[in-house]
Amino acid sequence: MSFRPQFLYPALEGGDQFHYSFDATNTPALSGTIPTLESRENIPLLLQPDTEFRWRGIKISADGGSSLGIKFQDPFGNFLSDGFVPCNCGYTPSGLGALIGSQPVAEESEIICPPGGVVWVYLSNPTAGTYTIDISIMLLGVRRSLNARCGG
Amino acid sequence: MPPAGMSVVYIPRALLVQAVVPTGSTQTYAKEITGDTTWCLRAISCTVSTTLALYVQIQLPDGRYLINGLMDVTQIAGYGSYRYLFSRELPCPPGAKIQITLDTSTPGALEAQPVVMLFEGAYAYYLDCKTGERVDVEALASSMPRYPGTSNQNILAPCWAAGEGPRAPEGSQDDRFIYSSPVASFASVTTGQLQTSVQIQIRQDSDFECRRFLVDLVPAAGITAGVVLVRVRLSSGYQLTDDFIDLAKYLGSAPWGKDFHCAAGDAIVFDLVVVDGAGAGALTVQIHADGALRKQVAA
Numbered sequence: 001m002s003f004r005p006q007f008l009y010p011a012l013e014g015g016d017q018f019h020y021s022f023d024a025t026n027t028p029a030l031s032g033t034i035p036t037l038e039s040r041e042n043i044p045l046l047l048q049p050d051t052e053f054r055w056r057g058i059k060i061s062a063d064g065g066s067s068l069g070i071k072f073q074d075p076f077g078n079f080l081s082d083g084f085v086p087c088n089c090g091y092t093p094s095g096l097g098a099l100i101g102s103q104p105v106a107e108e109s110e111i112i113c114p115p116g117g118v119v120w121v122y123l124s125n126p127t128a129g130t131y132t133i134d135i136s137i138m139l140l141g142v143r144r145s146l147n148a149r150c151g152g
Numbered sequence: 153m154p155p156a157g158m159s160v161v162y163i164p165r166a167l168l169v170q171a172v173v174p175t176g177s178t179q180t181y182a183k184e185i186t187g188d189t190t191w192c193l194r195a196i197s198c199t200v201s202t203t204l205a206l207y208v209q210i211q212l213p214d215g216r217y218l219i220n221g222l223m224d225v226t227q228i229a230g231y232g233s234y235r236y237l238f239s240r241e242l243p244c245p246p247g248a249k250i251q252i253t254l255d256t257s258t259p260g261a262l263e264a265q266p267v268v269m270l271f272e273g274a275y276a277y278y279l280d281c282k283t284g285e286r287v288d289v290e291a292l293a294s295s296m297p298r299y300p301g302t303s304n305q306n307i308l309a310p311c312w313a314a315g316e317g318p319r320a321p322e323g324s325q326d327d328r329f330i331y332s333s334p335v336a337s338f339a340s341v342t343t344g345q346l347q348t349s350v351q352i353q354i355r356q357d358s359d360f361e362c363r364r365f366l367v368d369l370v371p372a373a374g375i376t377a378g379v380v381l382v383r384v385r386l387s388s389g390y391q392l393t394d395d396f397i398d399l400a401k402y403l404g405s406a407p408w409g410k411d412f413h414c415a416a417g418d419a420i421v422f423d424l425v426v427v428d429g430a431g432a433g434a435l436t437v438q439i440h441a442d443g444a445l446r447k448q449v450a451a
Contacts, residue, residue, distance in 0.1 A: 016216055017238045021223035025207070025258050048220060061227050063202060103234060138227050142239055 015054065015142035020047065023136035033132050034068070034125040039084070041122045045137065047075070049116035057104035057140035060091040066135045069124040075117030084124040087135060104140050112144075155289075157281050162274035165191060169252055169269045173206060175262065178255040183271065185213065185244045190276050190290070192241040193250070197231040197270040204229075205261035206254055213248030222255050225267060241273065245290060309407070326361065326444040333422060336437040341371075341378040341429025350439070351387065352420040358447035361411035362420070366440040367404035372433025379427050380437060387419040396425060399437065411443065 022045050024031035029043040047053050060070065069084030070091065081090070091105050113119065119139065125131040154160040167183050185191045193212070200206070207222040228236045244250070256265050278287045320326040333350045354360045369380060381396035382403055392412060397403065414420060422439055429435075 015239065017240070017242070018216075018218065018220075019228075020220045021227055023224060026221050059227065061224070103230075136224055136227055138223075 018143040020139040039124040043121040045119040047117045051143045053113040055111040055141045058091045059104035059138040060087045061136045071122040073120035161277045164274045167271040173254045181252045182249045185248045193273040194241045195235045195272040197235040198229040200229045205259035206265040207258045209253040211251040213244040325449045329445045331441040333439045338435040346426040358445040360414040362443040364407045368438040374433035376431035378429035383423040
């Protein structure tokens with residue numbers, strides 16, 4: 001039998017390829033420093049209010065990798081982990097020596113985020129010194145647009 | 153998926169975008185889709201260095217944006233197995249454009265930033281399953297009505313403009329007709345009589361479904377300013393306007409969505425008044441009511 005790749009998700013009718021990118025340039029809470037052994041909590045990643053977003057993958061990029069721990073909370077209040085997960089282990093795929101040329105980490109099953117929903121991020125610094133936040137967060141997925149005609 | 157009865161042959165084709173973006177700048181590049189058939193966008197490959205300081209936003213040919221804002225290009229950079237793949241190919245007709253915005257000011261680049269991006273996809277050639285001949289789907293699609301279910305392809309025109317409804321009720325017949333009021337004349341716009349009324353008498357043998365008013369306002373050459381206000385009512389008591397409105401600006405109109413019903417024997421009364429007049433000379437006003445005479449006919 002020839003190799004057949006496993007596709008996590010079938011092509012979605014009425015869905016548009018889309019991804020969110022959050023970093024220090026558009027999310028001020030992703031800038032600055034975190035003192036040693038402390039955390040920065042409730043960082044909002046605001047989703048657009050026009051359509052639902054089917055969140056299917058995460059990619060955390062950092063030049064040379066990041067020592068931060070991270071925890072996600074979906075728009076419904078569910079935490080995706082019960083504690084802080086090292087960025088390099090949980091959400092940065094293997095092979096990331098630099099921050100380019102790597103795949104996202106798939107979310108299985110997808111999380112259907114409502115229009116205008118907020119994904120919350122929590123960061124922790126497990127190192128012995130003050131740490132400058134150095135990550136960019138990418139949420140990959142599909143925006144679900146309706147196929148209904150305007151005006152009914 | 154091709155339409156029923158057709159198969160599709162894909163011919164791979166990629167579009168290359170290369171740029172060196174100066175420091176402190178935001179530049180937008182538009183890549184037009186050329187060719188003789190629809191091109192399907194499937195992936196983006198990009199090669200950059202780890203020290204690249206460049207942000208990107210991509211607007212797809214259908215007008216939607218791929219990203220929620222400007223994004224560090226290294227987040228989607230990659231090629232081969234690591235290229236940025238689309239969940240579903242995006243059909244792009246010939247002439248459509250992909251718009252790429254590249255920005256060095258956001259990351260604070262200290263020198264010009266180079267980038268190479270390859271938009272990968274394939275031309276889709278549709279073939280008839282029976283004959284094996286190529287089907288021009290763009291021509292087929294362009295021959296379809298834009299608005300199914302109606303022969304009137306102008307959505308701003310009322311349906312009756314194309315001979316479709318609103319239909320006369322059963323037992324009635326509508327005939328297009330235009331009533332004209334007498335000409336109202338103001339000898340001066342500054343002095344003397346500045347108010348008057350004119351009316352359109354509706355015939356006794358048929359109702360009138362008024363669908364719009366046409367206004368003919370003729371000032372003398374010496375008149376330099378002035379506004380004619382109007383209040384419209386039926387002699388039976390119904391008021392179309394509850395106060396005076398600017399005749400020239402608002403009364404003359406495109407056809408209304410709903411008829412203004414005037415019963416047989418009624419009259420449309422136009423109360424006119426001139427305000428803010430200046431200059432010399434006479435001013436005349438005539439108003440036309442465009443609609444349909446509705447009469448009862450034998451079943």
